[in-house]
Amino acid sequence: MATTRPFSYNSAQSAITGTINIGTLCIGVSPLAYSANPGGLTWWMGPDEDNSYVIAKDVSTTNFPTPVGNVGNVQFWKSTNTDLAFTNLVSLISGTTQGSASVASAWLLTNGYWTNYDAQAFISAAVIVNDTEKTAIDTLVNGLKADSLWAKMLAIYPFVGSSGATCKYNLKNPLDTDAAFRLNFQGGWTFSANGATPNGTTAYANTYFIPSNNWSGGSSSMSAYSRTNNVETGNVWGTRSGASSTLFSCTLNSTGNLTACYHNTNASTSLAGTTSAVNIISSRISTSAQIQGINGTNQSNASNESASFSPNPIYLSAINFSGTPSGYSTRELAFAHIGTGLNQAQCTSLYNRIQTFQTTLNRQV
Amino acid sequence: MIEVGILTEEQKDLLVGQEFMVDVYFNPVQDINDNWFISVEEMDQCVNENFMWVKDLELIDYEPKLFIDTE
Numbered sequence: 001m002a003t004t005r006p007f008s009y010n011s012a013q014s015a016i017t018g019t020i021n022i023g024t025l026c027i028g029v030s031p032l033a034y035s036a037n038p039g040g041l042t043w044w045m046g047p048d049e050d051n052s053y054v055i056a057k058d059v060s061t062t063n064f065p066t067p068v069g070n071v072g073n074v075q076f077w078k079s080t081n082t083d084l085a086f087t088n089l090v091s092l093i094s095g096t097t098q099g100s101a102s103v104a105s106a107w108l109l110t111n112g113y114w115t116n117y118d119a120q121a122f123i124s125a126a127v128i129v130n131d132t133e134k135t136a137i138d139t140l141v142n143g144l145k146a147d148s149l150w151a152k153m154l155a156i157y158p159f160v161g162s163s164g165a166t167c168k169y170n171l172k173n174p175l176d177t178d179a180a181f182r183l184n185f186q187g188g189w190t191f192s193a194n195g196a197t198p199n200g201t202t203a204y205a206n207t208y209f210i211p212s213n214n215w216s217g218g219s220s221s222m223s224a225y226s227r228t229n230n231v232e233t234g235n236v237w238g239t240r241s242g243a244s245s246t247l248f249s250c251t252l253n254s255t256g257n258l259t260a261c262y263h264n265t266n267a268s269t270s271l272a273g274t275t276s277a278v279n280i281i282s283s284r285i286s287t288s289a290q291i292q293g294i295n296g297t298n299q300s301n302a303s304n305e306s307a308s309f310s311p312n313p314i315y316l317s318a319i320n321f322s323g324t325p326s327g328y329s330t331r332e333l334a335f336a337h338i339g340t341g342l343n344q345a346q347c348t349s350l351y352n353r354i355q356t357f358q359t360t361l362n363r364q365v
Numbered sequence: 366m367i368e369v370g371i372l373t374e375e376q377k378d379l380l381v382g383q384e385f386m387v388d389v390y391f392n393p394v395q396d397i398n399d400n401w402f403i404s405v406e407e408m409d410q411c412v413n414e415n416f417m418w419v420k421d422l423e424l425i426d427y428e429p430k431l432f433i434d435t436e
Binding site: 187190200325 | 367369386387388389390391392393394402403404405406407410427429430
């Protein structure tokens with residue numbers, strides 16, 4: 001059975017229930033009666049996406065040739081599902097040589113095109129076979145693009161597929177390489193449909209993301225989705241050099257209903273909470289303030305960022321202390337991201353997309 | 366009390382960098398007495414035929430090394 005979805009040109013970018021807008025391109029995400037023109041728009045079914053990469057762009061003049069006349073408001077392109085075919089197609093569309101599939105995808109997003117490439121490339125690389133997980137990934141990617149968050153993500157770990165071989169992939173760049181920030185799982189992990197659980201004694205995951213190489217001052221963010229409510233001193237994420245001023249780490253409920261995220265500094269402001277089964281976000285959009293958010297509720301506090309960042313890769317579920325893992329955690333993880341800086345509204349939007357993702361997978365907390 | 370599987374120095378060297386299941390690697394760690402160990406999860410989930418001997422490791426109580434911030 002073919003896999004298709006409806007598209008339309010939404011010049012007003014009006015909010016239509018069951019659809020999302022990426023710029024003025026509107027995409028149906030729920031089974032509406034599209035022939036009845038929801039939102040007062042004329043809808044067109046896209047090409048079959050099975051084993052294919054599809055690209056769509058709205059046509060504001062609404063005169064694109066179609067079988068029923070020059071009345072189309074969306075143009076479609078399609079390639080086979082290889083990185084080379086996709087890159088060549090985008091090179092043709094853009095009129096410029098695209099260096100890689102990920103570069104090509106970024107060009108499309110910047111220029112108002114939609115593509116299924118990002119979700120499909122991850123699903124193919126991680127060999128995700130569960131239809132609910134496929135749908136959740138596709139919806140997550142489209143949602144992040146609609147909220148202008150996709151470009152701010154440098155690594156996204158959705159923890160789907162119930163194995164180390166599937167959970168290791170970075171949704172933003174699903175290559176099996178350290179340079180692509182693919183996770184390297186060490187020690188005692190347990191994988192399930194709910195995510196990945198470290199054992200608190202030997203387990204951590206190396207992201208290969210080095211703050212000093214990949215972040216600049218006043219623009220950085222990280223989040224994690226903990227499904228475990230407990231009291232522990234283990235780190236949800238962490239890295240530092242010998243100098244404590246490079247500390248970048250997060251603990252949840254280490255001293256009783258307190259959250260502490262050190263964000264390239266040796267000082268932090270704690271957040272109160274009643275559970276440590278939460279989504280925690282730490283972000284900087286300036287070198288003098290830090291945003292911390294729990295489940296979409298955010299606060300900003302004064303916090304001076306160090307001039308130098310950790311030169312060691314960030315670990316999940318432990319802290320990388322000058323190259324040695326310590327402070328192991330037992331928290332089950334169901335999502336994590338590393339990105340550039342997010343403001344408070346963007347932190348809330350990200351949480352909402354993450355929570356929708358978890359709810360689709362029936363593993364929300 | 367958490368139990369872990371105690372290793373000799375030679376056994377530790379054999380396990381470092383090796384997969385115990387697809388894309389998950391042994392991580393021998395030292396306890397407070399400087400004993401090398403791996404977790405029971407690494408022992409129980411090991412499907413690497415070269416290291417099935419880890420399933421027979423002697424178990425000891427886990428005593429974590431104290432975390433000392435040097436700065």
